[in-house]
Amino acid sequence: MKVFLPPTSYEYATVHKVQAAEVTTASDVLAVEEPLEIRVGYGASGQREHRTLSITMRTPGHDFELAAGFLLTEGIIRNRQELHGVIYCPDVEKEEERENVVRAELAPTATPDLPRLERHFYTSSSCGVCGKTSIEAVNAATCPVLPTDGPYVSSALIHELPARQRAAQALFEQTGGLHAAALFSPTGELLLLREDVGRHNALDKVIGAALLQEWLPLHQHMVLVSGRASFELVQKAAVAGIPILAAVGAPSSLAVSAARSFGMTVCGFVRQNRYNVYCHEWRLQDLQPSAPDSE
Template sequence: MRTPGHDEELAAGFLLTEGLIHNKKDLLGIIPCPDVQKAEEAGNVVRAELAAHVQVDFAAMERHFYTSSSCGVCGKTSIDAVRTASCPVLPAEGPHLSYATVHRLPERLRAAQAGFEQTGGQHASALFSPTGELLLLREDVGRHNALDKVIGAALLAGWLPLHQHILLVSGRVSFELVQKAAAAGIGVLAAVGAPSSLAIQAAESFGMTVLGFVRNERFNVYCHGWRLTERAE
Protein backbone atom coordinates (compact mmCIF):
# COMPACT_ATOMS: atom_id res chain seq x y z
CA MET A 1 0.00 0.00 0.00
CA ARG A 2 1.30 3.42 -0.94
CA THR A 3 0.28 7.02 -1.40
CA PRO A 4 0.40 7.80 -5.16
CA GLY A 5 3.02 10.28 -6.26
CA HIS A 6 6.80 10.27 -6.59
CA ASP A 7 6.51 6.73 -7.95
CA GLU A 8 9.83 6.88 -9.82
CA GLU A 9 11.56 7.86 -6.58
CA LEU A 10 9.77 5.09 -4.69
CA ALA A 11 10.91 2.46 -7.18
CA ALA A 12 14.48 3.77 -7.31
CA GLY A 13 14.74 3.91 -3.53
CA PHE A 14 13.31 0.41 -3.15
CA LEU A 15 15.78 -1.01 -5.67
CA LEU A 16 18.67 0.57 -3.79
CA THR A 17 17.57 -0.29 -0.27
CA GLU A 18 16.84 -3.90 -1.23
CA GLY A 19 20.36 -4.22 -2.61
CA LEU A 20 19.31 -4.72 -6.25
CA ILE A 21 21.26 -1.64 -7.35
CA HIS A 22 24.09 0.24 -5.65
CA ASN A 23 24.30 3.60 -7.42
CA LYS A 24 22.66 5.76 -10.07
CA LYS A 25 24.70 4.17 -12.87
CA ASP A 26 22.99 0.84 -12.22
CA LEU A 27 19.61 2.31 -13.16
CA LEU A 28 18.93 3.34 -16.76
CA GLY A 29 15.36 4.52 -16.26
CA ILE A 30 11.95 4.04 -14.68
CA ILE A 31 8.72 4.50 -16.65
CA PRO A 32 5.01 3.75 -16.07
CA CYS A 33 4.23 0.27 -17.35
CA PRO A 34 1.61 0.38 -20.15
CA ASP A 35 1.12 -3.40 -20.30
CA VAL A 36 -0.83 -4.20 -17.15
CA GLN A 37 -2.87 -7.32 -16.48
CA LYS A 38 -5.67 -5.71 -14.47
CA ALA A 39 -7.47 -2.39 -14.77
CA GLU A 40 -6.60 -1.43 -11.20
CA GLU A 41 -2.90 -1.80 -12.03
CA ALA A 42 -3.02 1.11 -14.48
CA GLY A 43 -0.88 3.90 -13.08
CA ASN A 44 0.28 1.68 -10.25
CA VAL A 45 3.00 -0.34 -11.99
CA VAL A 46 6.35 0.94 -13.20
CA ARG A 47 9.08 -0.63 -15.30
CA ALA A 48 12.68 -0.24 -14.18
CA GLU A 49 15.46 -0.81 -16.70
CA LEU A 50 18.77 -1.80 -15.17
CA ALA A 51 22.22 -1.48 -16.69
CA ALA A 52 23.58 -4.54 -18.49
CA HIS A 53 26.16 -5.24 -15.78
CA VAL A 54 23.53 -5.53 -13.02
CA GLN A 55 22.78 -9.14 -12.14
CA VAL A 56 19.54 -9.89 -10.30
CA ASP A 57 19.00 -13.21 -8.51
CA PHE A 58 15.20 -13.45 -8.61
CA ALA A 59 15.14 -16.62 -6.52
CA ALA A 60 17.10 -14.88 -3.77
CA MET A 61 14.76 -11.90 -4.01
CA GLU A 62 11.79 -14.11 -3.16
CA ARG A 63 13.59 -15.54 -0.14
CA HIS A 64 15.29 -12.47 1.23
CA PHE A 65 13.35 -9.26 0.60
CA TYR A 66 14.30 -7.32 3.68
CA THR A 67 11.09 -5.44 4.35
CA SER A 68 7.36 -5.92 4.32
CA SER A 69 4.66 -3.49 5.39
CA SER A 70 2.91 -6.35 7.16
CA CYS A 71 5.61 -8.32 8.92
CA GLY A 72 9.02 -6.71 8.50
CA VAL A 73 11.98 -9.06 8.68
CA CYS A 74 9.88 -12.14 9.56
CA GLY A 75 13.00 -14.12 10.41
CA LYS A 76 14.10 -14.22 6.77
CA THR A 77 17.27 -12.19 7.25
CA SER A 78 19.89 -11.38 9.81
CA ILE A 79 21.93 -8.25 10.41
CA ASP A 80 25.00 -9.97 8.96
CA ALA A 81 23.10 -10.95 5.81
CA VAL A 82 21.80 -7.43 5.31
CA ARG A 83 25.26 -5.92 5.76
CA THR A 84 26.76 -8.34 3.27
CA ALA A 85 24.09 -7.62 0.67
CA SER A 86 23.68 -3.86 0.79
CA CYS A 87 24.83 -2.18 3.99
CA PRO A 88 28.56 -1.93 4.62
CA VAL A 89 29.72 -0.43 7.90
CA LEU A 90 29.44 3.36 7.71
CA PRO A 91 32.64 5.43 7.75
CA ALA A 92 33.61 7.02 11.05
CA GLU A 93 32.81 10.54 9.90
CA GLY A 94 30.05 13.19 10.02
CA PRO A 95 27.66 14.67 10.12
CA HIS A 96 28.61 16.27 13.42
CA LEU A 97 25.65 18.12 14.87
CA SER A 98 24.81 20.14 17.93
CA TYR A 99 22.06 19.46 20.43
CA ALA A 100 20.42 22.73 19.39
CA THR A 101 20.26 21.51 15.79
CA VAL A 102 18.55 18.28 16.86
CA HIS A 103 16.01 20.26 18.90
CA ARG A 104 15.00 22.26 15.81
CA LEU A 105 14.38 19.27 13.54
CA PRO A 106 10.85 18.18 14.61
CA GLU A 107 9.35 21.65 14.20
CA ARG A 108 10.83 21.99 10.72
CA LEU A 109 9.59 18.54 9.76
CA ARG A 110 6.08 19.21 11.03
CA ALA A 111 5.86 22.57 9.25
CA ALA A 112 6.60 20.89 5.92
CA GLN A 113 4.18 17.95 6.28
CA ALA A 114 1.45 19.10 3.91
CA GLY A 115 0.01 15.62 3.51
CA PHE A 116 -0.24 15.05 7.24
CA GLU A 117 -1.85 18.45 7.66
CA GLN A 118 -4.61 17.43 5.26
CA THR A 119 -5.13 13.82 6.35
CA GLY A 120 -3.53 13.21 9.73
CA GLY A 121 -2.52 9.82 8.37
CA GLN A 122 0.80 10.07 6.53
CA HIS A 123 4.30 9.28 7.67
CA ALA A 124 7.19 11.54 6.75
CA SER A 125 10.90 11.09 6.13
CA ALA A 126 13.20 14.06 5.64
CA LEU A 127 16.85 14.78 4.96
CA PHE A 128 18.54 17.67 6.75
CA SER A 129 21.97 19.26 6.51
CA PRO A 130 24.31 19.09 9.54
CA THR A 131 23.10 22.59 10.50
CA GLY A 132 19.44 21.59 10.39
CA GLU A 133 18.43 22.90 6.97
CA LEU A 134 15.55 20.89 5.48
CA LEU A 135 16.74 19.57 2.12
CA LEU A 136 14.16 16.97 1.10
CA LEU A 137 10.90 15.59 2.49
CA ARG A 138 8.50 12.90 1.32
CA GLU A 139 5.25 11.62 2.83
CA ASP A 140 3.40 8.34 2.41
CA VAL A 141 0.83 6.22 4.21
CA GLY A 142 3.62 3.64 4.56
CA ARG A 143 6.68 4.70 6.54
CA HIS A 144 8.94 2.40 4.52
CA ASN A 145 7.60 4.02 1.35
CA ALA A 146 8.23 7.52 2.66
CA LEU A 147 11.86 6.61 3.29
CA ASP A 148 12.25 4.86 -0.07
CA LYS A 149 10.92 8.00 -1.78
CA VAL A 150 13.43 10.22 0.01
CA ILE A 151 16.32 7.87 -0.75
CA GLY A 152 15.16 7.44 -4.34
CA ALA A 153 15.00 11.19 -4.84
CA ALA A 154 18.50 11.55 -3.44
CA LEU A 155 19.75 8.71 -5.65
CA LEU A 156 18.27 10.23 -8.81
CA ALA A 157 19.72 13.63 -7.88
CA GLY A 158 23.20 12.12 -7.53
CA TRP A 159 23.54 12.83 -3.80
CA LEU A 160 24.52 9.36 -2.60
CA PRO A 161 26.17 8.33 -0.39
CA LEU A 162 24.43 10.49 2.23
CA HIS A 163 27.25 10.47 4.79
CA GLN A 164 26.78 14.17 5.61
CA HIS A 165 23.00 14.14 5.99
CA ILE A 166 20.62 13.69 8.91
CA LEU A 167 17.49 11.59 8.43
CA LEU A 168 14.42 12.37 10.55
CA VAL A 169 11.36 10.11 10.50
CA SER A 170 7.98 10.99 11.96
CA GLY A 171 7.31 7.70 13.75
CA ARG A 172 9.29 4.95 15.40
CA VAL A 173 12.51 3.35 14.14
CA SER A 174 12.32 -0.26 13.00
CA PHE A 175 15.09 -2.57 11.84
CA GLU A 176 13.89 -2.05 8.26
CA LEU A 177 14.30 1.73 8.44
CA VAL A 178 17.82 1.35 9.82
CA GLN A 179 18.66 -1.06 6.99
CA LYS A 180 17.31 1.31 4.36
CA ALA A 181 19.14 4.30 5.84
CA ALA A 182 22.40 2.35 6.00
CA ALA A 183 22.05 1.32 2.35
CA ALA A 184 22.02 5.03 1.45
CA GLY A 185 25.02 5.78 3.67
CA ILE A 186 23.09 7.83 6.24
CA GLY A 187 25.08 8.28 9.45
CA VAL A 188 22.43 9.86 11.70
CA LEU A 189 18.87 8.56 12.01
CA ALA A 190 16.59 10.57 14.29
CA ALA A 191 12.97 9.82 15.08
CA VAL A 192 10.03 11.40 16.82
CA GLY A 193 9.23 7.95 18.25
CA ALA A 194 11.17 5.08 19.76
CA PRO A 195 13.59 2.62 18.15
CA SER A 196 13.13 -1.12 18.50
CA SER A 197 15.83 -3.17 20.20
CA LEU A 198 16.69 -4.84 16.88
CA ALA A 199 16.96 -1.43 15.21
CA ILE A 200 19.45 -0.31 17.86
CA GLN A 201 21.44 -3.52 17.47
CA ALA A 202 21.58 -3.06 13.71
CA ALA A 203 22.53 0.62 13.94
CA GLU A 204 25.29 -0.18 16.42
CA SER A 205 26.65 -2.78 14.00
CA PHE A 206 26.46 -0.43 11.01
CA GLY A 207 28.08 2.53 12.80
CA MET A 208 24.91 4.66 12.68
CA THR A 209 23.87 7.22 15.28
CA VAL A 210 20.27 6.71 16.44
CA LEU A 211 18.30 9.39 18.28
CA GLY A 212 14.79 8.70 19.54
CA PHE A 213 11.91 10.65 21.10
CA VAL A 214 13.17 13.82 19.39
CA ARG A 215 10.53 16.30 20.55
CA ASN A 216 9.91 19.08 23.06
CA GLU A 217 13.63 19.94 23.01
CA ARG A 218 14.55 16.52 24.37
CA PHE A 219 15.86 13.30 22.84
CA ASN A 220 17.53 10.02 23.72
CA VAL A 221 20.85 8.85 22.26
CA TYR A 222 20.92 5.09 21.67
CA CYS A 223 24.22 4.47 19.88
CA HIS A 224 27.23 6.22 18.33
CA GLY A 225 26.66 9.47 20.19
CA TRP A 226 30.12 10.70 19.18
CA ARG A 227 28.54 12.56 16.25
CA LEU A 228 26.97 15.00 18.74
CA THR A 229 29.29 17.92 19.41
CA GLU A 230 28.06 19.23 22.76
CA ARG A 231 26.48 17.90 25.91
CA ALA A 232 22.83 18.38 26.77
CA GLU A 233 22.13 21.08 29.35
Protein backbone atom coordinates in the same frame (compact mmCIF):
# COMPACT_ATOMS: atom_id res chain seq x y z
CA MET B 1 2.30 29.77 0.57
CA LYS B 2 -0.40 27.45 -0.76
CA VAL B 3 0.78 23.90 -1.38
CA PHE B 4 -0.93 21.96 -4.17
CA LEU B 5 -1.11 18.22 -3.49
CA PRO B 6 -1.32 15.47 -6.11
CA PRO B 7 -5.06 14.69 -6.49
CA THR B 8 -4.36 10.94 -6.29
CA SER B 9 -2.86 11.22 -2.81
CA TYR B 10 -6.05 12.15 -0.98
CA GLU B 11 -9.81 11.84 -1.27
CA TYR B 12 -12.83 13.24 0.51
CA ALA B 13 -15.30 11.38 2.70
CA THR B 14 -18.48 12.37 4.51
CA VAL B 15 -18.20 11.74 8.23
CA HIS B 16 -20.32 12.16 11.32
CA LYS B 17 -18.49 14.18 13.95
CA VAL B 18 -19.44 13.38 17.53
CA GLN B 19 -18.62 15.87 20.26
CA ALA B 20 -20.24 15.04 23.59
CA ALA B 21 -23.92 14.54 22.67
CA GLU B 22 -23.78 16.66 19.50
CA VAL B 23 -23.52 15.00 16.11
CA THR B 24 -22.77 16.94 12.92
CA THR B 25 -22.08 15.96 9.32
CA ALA B 26 -18.88 17.18 7.68
CA SER B 27 -16.41 16.45 4.92
CA ASP B 28 -13.07 14.91 5.85
CA VAL B 29 -9.86 14.30 3.90
CA LEU B 30 -8.38 10.79 3.76
CA ALA B 31 -4.89 9.75 2.74
CA VAL B 32 -5.14 7.31 -0.18
CA GLU B 33 -3.65 3.84 0.21
CA GLU B 34 -3.30 1.77 -2.97
CA PRO B 35 -1.09 -1.12 -4.07
CA LEU B 36 1.98 -0.44 -6.18
CA GLU B 37 3.43 -3.34 -8.14
CA ILE B 38 7.15 -2.96 -8.85
CA ARG B 39 8.41 -4.89 -11.85
CA VAL B 40 12.02 -5.12 -12.93
CA GLY B 41 13.60 -5.65 -16.35
CA TYR B 42 17.14 -6.97 -16.64
CA GLY B 43 19.52 -8.77 -18.96
CA ALA B 44 21.45 -8.07 -22.13
CA SER B 45 19.82 -6.43 -25.15
CA GLY B 46 17.64 -8.93 -26.95
CA GLN B 47 17.57 -11.18 -23.89
CA ARG B 48 15.64 -9.00 -21.46
CA GLU B 49 13.54 -10.61 -18.76
CA HIS B 50 10.75 -8.95 -16.80
CA ARG B 51 9.23 -10.07 -13.54
CA THR B 52 7.33 -8.74 -10.56
CA LEU B 53 9.57 -7.92 -7.63
CA SER B 54 7.27 -6.37 -5.03
CA ILE B 55 3.76 -5.30 -4.19
CA THR B 56 3.62 -2.57 -1.58
CA MET B 57 0.73 -0.58 -0.15
CA ARG B 58 1.59 3.09 -0.57
CA THR B 59 0.26 6.61 -1.00
CA PRO B 60 0.35 7.45 -4.74
CA GLY B 61 2.99 10.01 -5.66
CA HIS B 62 6.77 9.85 -6.15
CA ASP B 63 6.30 6.26 -7.32
CA PHE B 64 9.49 6.22 -9.40
CA GLU B 65 11.50 7.38 -6.38
CA LEU B 66 9.86 4.69 -4.26
CA ALA B 67 10.83 2.00 -6.77
CA ALA B 68 14.40 3.30 -7.10
CA GLY B 69 14.86 3.51 -3.34
CA PHE B 70 13.43 0.03 -2.85
CA LEU B 71 15.80 -1.45 -5.44
CA LEU B 72 18.78 0.16 -3.73
CA THR B 73 17.89 -0.60 -0.12
CA GLU B 74 16.99 -4.21 -0.96
CA GLY B 75 20.34 -4.77 -2.68
CA ILE B 76 18.97 -5.29 -6.21
CA ILE B 77 21.10 -2.40 -7.50
CA ARG B 78 24.23 -0.85 -6.02
CA ASN B 79 24.29 2.62 -7.61
CA ARG B 80 22.57 4.99 -10.03
CA GLN B 81 24.49 3.64 -13.03
CA GLU B 82 22.77 0.24 -12.69
CA LEU B 83 19.33 1.80 -13.13
CA HIS B 84 18.38 2.96 -16.62
CA GLY B 85 15.03 4.37 -15.56
CA VAL B 86 11.56 3.75 -14.15
CA ILE B 87 8.28 4.03 -16.07
CA TYR B 88 4.62 3.27 -15.53
CA CYS B 89 4.16 -0.12 -17.12
CA PRO B 90 2.17 0.21 -20.37
CA ASP B 91 1.20 -3.45 -20.70
CA VAL B 92 -1.23 -3.82 -17.79
CA GLU B 93 -4.56 -5.55 -18.24
CA LYS B 94 -6.76 -2.78 -16.84
CA GLU B 95 -6.37 0.88 -17.76
CA GLU B 96 -7.26 2.01 -14.24
CA GLU B 97 -4.33 -0.01 -12.84
CA ARG B 98 -1.70 1.56 -15.11
CA GLU B 99 -0.47 4.09 -12.54
CA ASN B 100 -0.27 1.36 -9.93
CA VAL B 101 2.33 -0.69 -11.83
CA VAL B 102 5.87 0.57 -12.46
CA ARG B 103 8.75 -1.09 -14.26
CA ALA B 104 12.37 -0.42 -13.38
CA GLU B 105 14.76 -1.13 -16.22
CA LEU B 106 18.24 -2.14 -15.11
CA ALA B 107 21.30 -1.41 -17.21
CA PRO B 108 22.33 -4.33 -19.49
CA THR B 109 25.62 -4.47 -17.60
CA ALA B 110 23.89 -4.77 -14.21
CA THR B 111 24.20 -8.18 -12.59
CA PRO B 112 21.33 -8.43 -10.10
CA ASP B 113 21.31 -11.15 -7.48
CA LEU B 114 18.99 -13.68 -9.16
CA PRO B 115 17.90 -15.41 -5.93
CA ARG B 116 16.76 -12.00 -4.69
CA LEU B 117 14.81 -11.44 -7.90
CA GLU B 118 13.18 -14.83 -7.52
CA ARG B 119 11.90 -13.84 -4.11
CA HIS B 120 8.50 -12.15 -4.39
CA PHE B 121 8.11 -9.49 -1.74
CA TYR B 122 4.85 -8.39 -0.14
CA THR B 123 5.42 -5.17 1.74
CA SER B 124 2.71 -3.99 4.10
CA SER B 125 2.34 -0.27 4.72
CA SER B 126 2.65 -0.75 8.47
CA CYS B 127 5.86 -2.69 8.94
CA GLY B 128 7.93 -2.92 5.78
CA VAL B 129 9.50 -6.05 4.38
CA CYS B 130 9.44 -8.60 7.16
CA GLY B 131 11.39 -11.76 7.78
CA LYS B 132 14.97 -10.51 8.26
CA THR B 133 16.04 -11.92 11.59
CA SER B 134 19.72 -11.12 11.80
CA ILE B 135 22.08 -8.21 11.31
CA GLU B 136 24.42 -10.59 9.49
CA ALA B 137 21.84 -10.96 6.71
CA VAL B 138 21.92 -7.22 6.14
CA ASN B 139 25.71 -7.07 6.31
CA ALA B 140 25.69 -9.63 3.51
CA ALA B 141 23.72 -7.12 1.41
CA THR B 142 26.87 -4.95 1.26
CA CYS B 143 25.81 -2.06 3.46
CA PRO B 144 28.43 0.67 3.01
CA VAL B 145 30.75 1.58 5.84
CA LEU B 146 29.55 4.75 7.54
CA PRO B 147 32.09 7.55 8.06
CA THR B 148 33.99 7.80 11.33
CA ASP B 149 35.06 11.43 10.87
CA GLY B 150 31.65 13.05 11.18
CA PRO B 151 29.44 14.69 10.41
CA TYR B 152 29.33 16.59 13.66
CA VAL B 153 26.05 18.33 14.46
CA SER B 154 24.83 20.47 17.29
CA SER B 155 22.99 18.45 19.90
CA ALA B 156 20.53 21.34 20.22
CA LEU B 157 19.75 21.15 16.50
CA ILE B 158 18.10 17.74 16.92
CA HIS B 159 15.33 19.44 18.93
CA GLU B 160 14.45 21.62 15.93
CA LEU B 161 14.07 18.88 13.33
CA PRO B 162 10.47 17.75 14.08
CA ALA B 163 9.07 21.27 13.72
CA ARG B 164 10.92 21.75 10.43
CA GLN B 165 9.63 18.41 9.19
CA ARG B 166 6.04 19.07 10.24
CA ALA B 167 6.01 22.51 8.61
CA ALA B 168 6.72 20.84 5.26
CA GLN B 169 4.18 18.02 5.64
CA ALA B 170 1.43 19.36 3.41
CA LEU B 171 -0.45 16.08 3.07
CA PHE B 172 -0.28 15.30 6.80
CA GLU B 173 -1.84 18.68 7.53
CA GLN B 174 -4.74 17.69 5.27
CA THR B 175 -5.23 14.11 6.43
CA GLY B 176 -3.41 13.55 9.73
CA GLY B 177 -2.73 9.98 8.57
CA LEU B 178 0.72 9.84 7.04
CA HIS B 179 4.30 9.13 7.98
CA ALA B 180 7.18 11.25 6.76
CA ALA B 181 10.91 10.99 6.22
CA ALA B 182 13.00 14.15 5.95
CA LEU B 183 16.60 14.50 4.84
CA PHE B 184 18.62 17.29 6.46
CA SER B 185 22.07 18.78 6.07
CA PRO B 186 24.34 18.90 9.17
CA THR B 187 23.22 22.51 9.69
CA GLY B 188 19.54 21.54 9.71
CA GLU B 189 18.58 22.58 6.19
CA LEU B 190 15.64 20.52 4.96
CA LEU B 191 16.70 19.01 1.61
CA LEU B 192 14.03 16.39 0.88
CA LEU B 193 10.75 15.33 2.44
CA ARG B 194 8.40 12.57 1.37
CA GLU B 195 5.12 11.37 2.91
CA ASP B 196 3.44 7.98 2.73
CA VAL B 197 1.12 5.69 4.66
CA GLY B 198 4.17 3.51 5.33
CA ARG B 199 7.28 4.60 7.21
CA HIS B 200 9.51 2.44 5.04
CA ASN B 201 7.92 3.81 1.85
CA ALA B 202 8.53 7.40 2.93
CA LEU B 203 12.20 6.64 3.55
CA ASP B 204 12.54 4.70 0.28
CA LYS B 205 11.09 7.71 -1.56
CA VAL B 206 13.67 10.02 0.03
CA ILE B 207 16.52 7.61 -0.73
CA GLY B 208 15.21 7.04 -4.24
CA ALA B 209 15.06 10.79 -4.90
CA ALA B 210 18.64 11.16 -3.68
CA LEU B 211 19.72 8.19 -5.82
CA LEU B 212 18.12 9.63 -8.98
CA GLN B 213 19.82 12.98 -8.30
CA GLU B 214 23.14 11.14 -7.78
CA TRP B 215 23.62 12.39 -4.21
CA LEU B 216 24.59 9.01 -2.76
CA PRO B 217 26.30 8.13 -0.51
CA LEU B 218 24.67 10.51 1.97
CA HIS B 219 27.63 10.58 4.34
CA GLN B 220 27.09 14.22 5.33
CA HIS B 221 23.37 14.04 6.01
CA MET B 222 20.88 13.04 8.67
CA VAL B 223 17.31 11.79 8.41
CA LEU B 224 14.28 12.20 10.66
CA VAL B 225 11.46 9.66 10.48
CA SER B 226 8.02 9.91 12.03
CA GLY B 227 6.96 7.09 14.30
CA ARG B 228 9.34 4.48 15.63
CA ALA B 229 12.78 3.53 14.34
CA SER B 230 12.64 -0.10 13.22
CA PHE B 231 15.43 -2.40 12.11
CA GLU B 232 14.19 -1.95 8.52
CA LEU B 233 14.64 1.83 8.66
CA VAL B 234 18.13 1.56 10.13
CA GLN B 235 19.07 -0.92 7.39
CA LYS B 236 17.72 1.33 4.61
CA ALA B 237 19.50 4.38 6.01
CA ALA B 238 22.75 2.41 6.24
CA VAL B 239 22.53 1.32 2.59
CA ALA B 240 22.15 4.98 1.60
CA GLY B 241 25.15 5.92 3.76
CA ILE B 242 23.17 8.06 6.23
CA PRO B 243 25.15 8.31 9.49
CA ILE B 244 22.51 9.94 11.75
CA LEU B 245 18.95 8.63 12.13
CA ALA B 246 16.49 10.46 14.37
CA ALA B 247 12.98 9.24 15.10
CA VAL B 248 9.95 10.78 16.74
CA GLY B 249 9.20 7.41 18.36
CA ALA B 250 11.21 4.67 20.00
CA PRO B 251 13.81 2.45 18.34
CA SER B 252 13.58 -1.31 18.63
CA SER B 253 16.32 -3.38 20.27
CA LEU B 254 17.37 -4.84 16.92
CA ALA B 255 17.45 -1.37 15.36
CA VAL B 256 19.91 -0.21 18.05
CA SER B 257 22.03 -3.34 17.70
CA ALA B 258 22.19 -2.86 13.94
CA ALA B 259 23.03 0.83 14.29
CA ARG B 260 25.88 0.01 16.67
CA SER B 261 27.21 -2.46 14.11
CA PHE B 262 26.90 -0.03 11.20
CA GLY B 263 28.38 2.90 13.11
CA MET B 264 25.14 4.91 12.95
CA THR B 265 24.01 7.48 15.50
CA VAL B 266 20.39 6.86 16.55
CA CYS B 267 18.19 9.31 18.44
CA GLY B 268 14.73 8.35 19.62
CA PHE B 269 11.72 10.11 21.19
CA VAL B 270 12.70 13.34 19.42
CA ARG B 271 9.78 15.47 20.54
CA GLN B 272 8.74 18.03 23.14
CA ASN B 273 12.29 19.35 23.46
CA ARG B 274 13.79 16.03 24.51
CA TYR B 275 15.37 12.93 22.97
CA ASN B 276 17.47 9.89 23.81
CA VAL B 277 20.75 9.00 22.09
CA TYR B 278 21.17 5.23 21.83
CA CYS B 279 24.55 4.81 20.17
CA HIS B 280 27.49 6.65 18.59
CA GLU B 281 26.74 9.87 20.42
CA TRP B 282 30.16 11.26 19.42
CA ARG B 283 28.60 12.85 16.34
CA LEU B 284 26.58 15.22 18.56
CA GLN B 285 28.64 18.22 19.56
CA ASP B 286 28.52 19.72 23.06
CA LEU B 287 26.75 16.67 24.42
CA GLN B 288 27.80 16.51 28.07
CA PRO B 289 25.66 14.05 30.04
CA SER B 290 25.45 14.59 33.74
CA ALA B 291 26.25 11.82 36.19
CA PRO B 292 23.30 9.56 37.12
CA ASP B 293 21.60 10.21 40.41
CA SER B 294 23.06 8.19 43.27
CA GLU B 295 20.81 5.83 45.11
